[in-house]
Amino acid sequence: MLQDKIQDVFNEPGCATNQAKSAKEKKKGCTKSLKPGAAAGGCAYDGAMIVLQPIADAAHLVHGPIACLGNSWDNRGSQSSGPQLYRTGFTTDLSELDVIGGGEKKLYRAIKEIVQQYDPPAVFVYQTCVPAMTGDDIAAVCRFASEKLGKPVIPVDAPGFVGSKNLGNKLAGEALLEHVIGTVEPEYTTPTDVCIIGEYNLAGELWLVKPLLDEIGIRLLSCISGDGRYKEVAQAHRARVTMMVCSQALVNVGRKMQERYGIPYFEGSFYGVSDMSDTLRTMARMLVERGADKSLIDRAEGVIAREESRVWRRLEPYKPRFDGKRVLLFTGGVKSWSMVSALEGAGLTILGTSTKKSTKEDKERIKKMKGEEFHQWDDLKPRDIYRMLADHQADIMMSGGRSQFISLKAKVPWLDINQERHHAYAGYDGIVNLCEEIDKTLSNPIWRQVRQPAPWESGPSSTLLAAE
Amino acid sequence: MSHIQRFPSAAKAATTNPLKMSQPLGAALAYLGIDRCLPLFHGSQGCTAFGLVLLVRHFREAIPLQTTAMDQVSTILGGYDNLEQAIRTIVERNKPAMIGVATTGVTETKGEDMGGQYTLFRQRNPDMADTALVFANTPDFAGGFEDGFAAAVTAMVERLVEPSPVRIPTQVNVLAGSHLSPGDVEELRDIIEGFGLSPIMLPDLSLSMAGRQPTDFTATSLGGVTVEQIRAMGASAATIVVGEHMRVAGNALELKTDVPSHFFSRLTGLEASDKLVRLLMELSGKPAPARLRRQREALVDAMLDGHFFFSRKRIAVALEPDLLYAVTGFLADMGAEVIAAVSPTQSPVLERLKAATIMVGDHSDLETLARDADLIVSNSHGRQGAARIGVALHRMGLPMFDRLGAGLRVQVGYRGTRELLCDIGNLFLAREMDHEGRGHGDAHGCGGGSCGCNAV
Numbered sequence: 001m002l003q004d005k006i007q008d009v010f011n012e013p014g015c016a017t018n019q020a021k022s023a024k025e026k027k028k029g030c031t032k033s034l035k036p037g038a039a040a041g042g043c044a045y046d047g048a049m050i051v052l053q054p055i056a057d058a059a060h061l062v063h064g065p066i067a068c069l070g071n072s073w074d075n076r077g078s079q080s081s082g083p084q085l086y087r088t089g090f091t092t093d094l095s096e097l098d099v100i101g102g103g104e105k106k107l108y109r110a111i112k113e114i115v116q117q118y119d120p121p122a123v124f125v126y127q128t129c130v131p132a133m134t135g136d137d138i139a140a141v142c143r144f145a146s147e148k149l150g151k152p153v154i155p156v157d158a159p160g161f162v163g164s165k166n167l168g169n170k171l172a173g174e175a176l177l178e179h180v181i182g183t184v185e186p187e188y189t190t191p192t193d194v195c196i197i198g199e200y201n202l203a204g205e206l207w208l209v210k211p212l213l214d215e216i217g218i219r220l221l222s223c224i225s226g227d228g229r230y231k232e233v234a235q236a237h238r239a240r241v242t243m244m245v246c247s248q249a250l251v252n253v254g255r256k257m258q259e260r261y262g263i264p265y266f267e268g269s270f271y272g273v274s275d276m277s278d279t280l281r282t283m284a285r286m287l288v289e290r291g292a293d294k295s296l297i298d299r300a301e302g303v304i305a306r307e308e309s310r311v312w313r314r315l316e317p318y319k320p321r322f323d324g325k326r327v328l329l330f331t332g333g334v335k336s337w338s339m340v341s342a343l344e345g346a347g348l349t350i351l352g353t354s355t356k357k358s359t360k361e362d363k364e365r366i367k368k369m370k371g372e373e374f375h376q377w378d379d380l381k382p383r384d385i386y387r388m389l390a391d392h393q394a395d396i397m398m399s400g401g402r403s404q405f406i407s408l409k410a411k412v413p414w415l416d417i418n419q420e421r422h423h424a425y426a427g428y429d430g431i432v433n434l435c436e437e438i439d440k441t442l443s444n445p446i447w448r449q450v451r452q453p454a455p456w457e458s459g460p461s462s463t464l465l466a467a468e
Numbered sequence: 469m470s471h472i473q474r475f476p477s478a479a480k481a482a483t484t485n486p487l488k489m490s491q492p493l494g495a496a497l498a499y500l501g502i503d504r505c506l507p508l509f510h511g512s513q514g515c516t517a518f519g520l521v522l523l524v525r526h527f528r529e530a531i532p533l534q535t536t537a538m539d540q541v542s543t544i545l546g547g548y549d550n551l552e553q554a555i556r557t558i559v560e561r562n563k564p565a566m567i568g569v570a571t572t573g574v575t576e577t578k579g580e581d582m583g584g585q586y587t588l589f590r591q592r593n594p595d596m597a598d599t600a601l602v603f604a605n606t607p608d609f610a611g612g613f614e615d616g617f618a619a620a621v622t623a624m625v626e627r628l629v630e631p632s633p634v635r636i637p638t639q640v641n642v643l644a645g646s647h648l649s650p651g652d653v654e655e656l657r658d659i660i661e662g663f664g665l666s667p668i669m670l671p672d673l674s675l676s677m678a679g680r681q682p683t684d685f686t687a688t689s690l691g692g693v694t695v696e697q698i699r700a701m702g703a704s705a706a707t708i709v710v711g712e713h714m715r716v717a718g719n720a721l722e723l724k725t726d727v728p729s730h731f732f733s734r735l736t737g738l739e740a741s742d743k744l745v746r747l748l749m750e751l752s753g754k755p756a757p758a759r760l761r762r763q764r765e766a767l768v769d770a771m772l773d774g775h776f777f778f779s780r781k782r783i784a785v786a787l788e789p790d791l792l793y794a795v796t797g798f799l800a801d802m803g804a805e806v807i808a809a810v811s812p813t814q815s816p817v818l819e820r821l822k823a824a825t826i827m828v829g830d831h832s833d834l835e836t837l838a839r840d841a842d843l844i845v846s847n848s849h850g851r852q853g854a855a856r857i858g859v860a861l862h863r864m865g866l867p868m869f870d871r872l873g874a875g876l877r878v879q880v881g882y883r884g885t886r887e888l889l890c891d892i893g894n895l896f897l898a899r900e901m902d903h904e905g906r907g908h909g910d911a912h913g914c915g916g917g918s919c920g921c922n923a924v
Contacts, residue, residue: 034513034537036550037557043514061482065573065608067490071518074849075525075869087852093483096610099577109481129512130573130609133543160514161539161574386685402521405530409682 002157009170012252034164040402043160045128046072047168051250052124052156052175054200055228056080059120061090063107063138064128065099068160077422079204081227085120094130103136111145111153121230122152122180132159152230154179169249176224176233177256184234186221191292193221194283195239195263198250199270201226205426209270212307212427216299218283224253237261241286243268243279264290270426272342273311277304311428312345318435319347325442328388329353330380330399331417339398339417346435351375351394382406396442411450413441485831485849487786488812489866491606492570493519494616494646496533499568499602501644501653501671502624503692506564508534510551510580511572512543515608525869527650527677532688534558538574547575548585555589559599562687565695566600568620573608600695602627612813613866614713614788617646621670622717624698631725632702639704640751641727642669643718645711647791647865648735650678651876652884656710656735659744659881662760663752668697668704677875706730706751708744711790712817733817734794735880736888737801738767744881763882770886771802777896778802784838785823786831786846787865789815794879795845795864796823798888808837843895860895 042050045068053060053076062069073089080086092110094103111123123145127138142155158171186193194213199206206226213220222228222236237257242265244254254265264286268279284292284300326349329339340350352375382403389397389410397407400418407414415437417425425434492509496519499507509516516535523531536550555567571582582603589601604623606616621643640660644653654674660667675691682690701707702725709718709731718729730747734740741764745756781804785796789811796806800822809823810833818826825837831846835853838844844854847865854861868874878884 034535034539035553035557036536037508037534037554038561039513039535039537040517041513042517043512046514046517065490066483066486066488066612067492067515067518067573067608070486070489071493071522073486074852075521089483089485091483091486092481093486093488094573094609096607099573099609106481111482113480113482129543130577133574133577161512161543163539164513382687383685401524406685409530409680409685411681 002162005157005171005174006162006167009167009174009252012170013255042165042168044158044162044164044168044171045126045160047165047170047249048126048156048158048172048175049168050076050165050200051169051172052225053086054078054080054225055122055124055230055233056086057083057121058230059085059088059090059114059118059123060126061092061107061110061114061123062126062128063092063094063103063110063131063136064126065094065130066091068126068128069093076200077202078200078226079202079207081207083229085118088118090114099130099134102134103131104138104141107131107136107138107141108145111141112149115145115149115151120151122154124154124156124175126156127159129159129161132161152179152183152234166248170252173250173253177253180230180234181253181257182234182237182261184231186235186238189221189238190219191240191290192218192287192296193239194218194287195222195224195236195242195257196220196226196245197224197242197253197265198245199223199226203421203424205270205424205430208424208427208429212280212303213283216280216284216303217296218287224250237263239263240290240292241265241283243283245270270430271339273308273345273428273431274341276427276431277308280304307428311431314432315346315435318439321439321443322347322435325349325395326351326393327438328385328394328397328399330385330397330403342431342434343438346431346438348438352377354380386410396438398438411447413444413447415441483830485835485853486812487810487830487834487846487849489522489613490519490572490608491611491613491616491619492572492608493522494613494618495568495570495604495606495620496523496531496616497613497646497673498617498620498624498671499566499570500531500676500689501669501673501692502566502568502689502698503676503694504565505568505689505692506532506534506558506562506566506687507568507570508536508554508558509570509572510536510538510547510554511574512538515572515574522867526867527875528872529677529680529875532686536575543574543578546578547580548588551585552589552592555596555599555601556593559596564599564688566602568624569601569603570606570616570620571604572606576605576607576609600628612788614646614790614815615813618713618716621714622720624670625701625717625720625724628695628698629701629721629724630699632700634703635705636666636703637705638665638752639700640665640667641701641704641707641721642667643707643709643711643714643721644669644671644673645714645790647711647788647794648673648880649875649877650674650676651878652735652880654678655878655881655884659760660708660748662757663748663754665748665752667708668701669693670698670701673875679876701725702727708732708747710735712793712815713790733790733820734797736794736885737798738764738771738882738885739801740794740797741767741880741882741885760882763886767882767886767889770889774889774893775803777893777900778804780805781842781896782807782840783843783845784808784810784834784841784859786810786812786829786834786844786850788812789817791865793817793821795888796821798885799845799892802889807841808834810834810837843892845892860899862892862895 069091092106139155142153146153156175158168221239222232242254242263244267257263266282269275280300284296354377385406389412396413398415398417404414423433496507499505513535520531520533536554542550602623604619606619650673672693676689680690704727707727707729709729722729783804796809806823808825809821810829841859844859845862848868848870879888
């Protein structure tokens with residue numbers, strides 16, 4: 001039952017926040033009840049789609065009225081090196097009649113049409129609010145369709161109203177654990193097979209990391225789910241080590257894979273020079289602990305040494321240009337500290353960071369790195385951010401697309417560091433990309449011009465310029 | 469015009485690459501054209517998040533949009549409490565002039581009684597009497613974007629407009645349909661003001677969505693028609709209704725106020741623009757301003773210069789019904805053949821379309837129908853299919869997330885028609901110029917030198 005699954009996900013022992021709670025608090029689960037009229041962010045269906053859609057050769061079918069897919073398809077930048085079927089939007093587009101009479105038959109026909117027309121290795125079916133209310137049993141339809149059509153048809157039971165995007169991430173993970181992972185055996189395995197969880201290959205970021213793994217001799221058996229293939233995800237249980245990239249989102253998958261198949265997992269990040277090196281180091285060490293050849297560690301150290309010296313050399317030109325420039329960083333989770341070290345390395349001054357989506361450990365880590373004086377904002381209102389920027393307290397803001405207009409309307413440079421960005425910032429090359437993007441926007445001549453008063457505004461323009 | 473095919477819309481179970489967007493999104497856009505308004509979706513928070521992202525990507529503007537954040541329990545027990553709490557929170561935090569509520573699939577499946585909830589809210593919250601409150605029923609599982617826009621405009625007319633004992637002879641109402649971009653609304657205002665008339669646009673996206681630089685952060689829409697102006701629409705001399713989907717709102721306005729309405733199914737094209745100008749001359753008793761006369765002359769000239777490239781071109785169009793009607797009508801005016809017109813939803817306007825094939829469908833249907841077309845006209849979602857079949861795409865409608873200035877495009881009136889003509893004509897012209905280097909053989913269809921190539 002969905003309710004049990006949600007409770008199970010809330011009870012996640014792999015979650016540090018959860019472990020710090022009393023038994024009574026744990027039972028309540030970790031969804032904050034949302035405040036009507038003051039809530040923002042996606043729903044559980046959104047979160048499930050984010051996790052699974054990068055599986056590029058599968059068909060993703062949304063069972064619901066048009067809003068759920070019609071308003072949202074074609075809007076995420078996960079890239080695929082091959083199949084493109086994941087970019088096709090499929091929905092049952094439920095009508096009034098389906099709401100009254102039930103949509104199960106239509107769902108089955110839709111699955112059948114997709115299988116006949118596209119022959120994908122699997123179909124993921126997403127439950128949404130309306131059919132969940134009218135009682136469509138998508139699990140039963142998927143089971144039936146799977147038998148009839150001879151294809152894996154996977155129900156993803158994450159209707160929007162059960163909770164937030166984050167809960168949806170975890171429910172998608174549950175769907176993988178229940179129906180996908182462990183259902184296919186790889187043709188061969190190696191002692192250096194790894195599985196990466198919570199990396200979505202946005203703007204092709206995985207491709208900045210994978211060549212380094214190849215060079216060290218680490219085989220990426222399965223990435224969940226960036227540039228994913230159904231078969232690769234299904235054989236993830238044969239990995240020797242799992243890396244959790246975004247631990248908040250899918251820790252249940254990493255933990256349960258450890259439980260079921262004895263695969264140890266670690267949390268790592270591809271953002272920032274030192275984090276990137278730590279990740280490669282840890283991965284190599286853990287593989288060796290599990291029986292891989294010891295030379296793996298030396299090869300990893302070799303690559304790390306070369307890449308680090310290369311990246312610092314490439315960042316050198318930015319240092320004088322970044323001198324005295326102050327950054328407002330608005331991101332969450334792991335990025336809130338891993339980005340800090342990367343940017344400071346390039347000579348920027350970080351004024352503060354948001355910690356809304358960060359764990360207790362994330363926050364401690366920032367405190368340790370930056371001292372008590374460093375600003376950490378749990379919930380800064382848009383109006384206050386606008387004030388800070390308008391008063392020239394910062395030279396650039398880095399955040400996700402939703403808050404870009406706070407910065408742009410205050411006529412302050414802004415850089416997208418979330419999922420809609422067009423540039424890849426992961427790995428050593430990614431840090432250089434990031435600095436290049438920061439430099440590009442900071443040095444653009446428009447900033448001086450757009451701050452000029454209009455000809456009909458009072459006061460000579462020279463005073464305003466002098467104030468800068 | 470050749471035989472018209474009509475495919476039943478329910479032939480397929482799986483909608484593939486949807487053209488359709490949901491009703492609440494249309495309602496949100498209508499509400500965004502009201503000054504200091506905060507649209508509110510009565511549904512789960514994802515309904516709001518998806519709609520918000522789509523509008524942000526299209527307009528490249530901050531989009532105020534809130535949610536009643538329905539969860540499992542409130543969905544089953546009923547959403548009144550969430551609705552009341554949401555409105556109270558919004559009023560306390562953001563003090564908007566108006567809150568525009570749109571229901572969603574979640575609240576419509578439960579069957580919330582919005583009329584009753586409005587009355588209940590007003591009884592229980594007399595302290596909030598100053599905030600205008602408009603509720604529209606916009607289920608996700610029926611109709612589409614245009615229907616939601618129409619429902620919100622109709623709801624605003626019914627809730628806010630008051631009959632007036634006086635008539636202001638120079639005041640004109642404009643019910644501006646969802647197929648008008650902020651740029652179109654601005655153009656329309658310009659044309660009307662050119663006759664010495666003062667238009668009240670409902671909604672007025674030109675003031676809120678055409679690029680604002682506020683001096684402080686604002687959580688509501690900034691600019692647009694004010695609630696007071698909407699209330700005063702009853703004192704106007706006439707109402708100009710633009711778009712088939714505005715007809716119900718137009719009738720409601722006329723019924724309530726006795727202001728006579730004039731209906732325009734489209735404002736793109738020479739004859740359509742002439743019709744508007746003729747009406748404005750009548751209403752104002754003034755001749756057309758010189759600027760407009762020059763624009764008409766320029767459009768006629770552009771039609772003469774450009775018709776070579778449109779004649780017999782095979783074009784497939786997939787857009788919201790009223791925009792579909794305006795564009796296919798214009799293309800037919802220019803001598804092009806609309807081989808396929810795909811609409812996301814049913815609409816009476818489809819009956820009057822001039823196209824070889826008309827169907828209610830999605831982008832995958834368009835892809836099938838456009839295989840041997842010279843051009844596809846559709847929104848940005850059309851780019852994947854157009855690339856697959858190797859047909860050029862002219863982007864129109866919403867969403868248009870891969871082009872700058874999507875909301876500012878002008879395609880109404882003489883000037884807007886001329887711009888549309890040049891944009892599409894240039895795509896054909898560019899293709900013909902590509903023939904250079906291959907010699908001017910039979911393939912060159914420029915009509916003898918009209919492309920500037922001197923081939924005779």
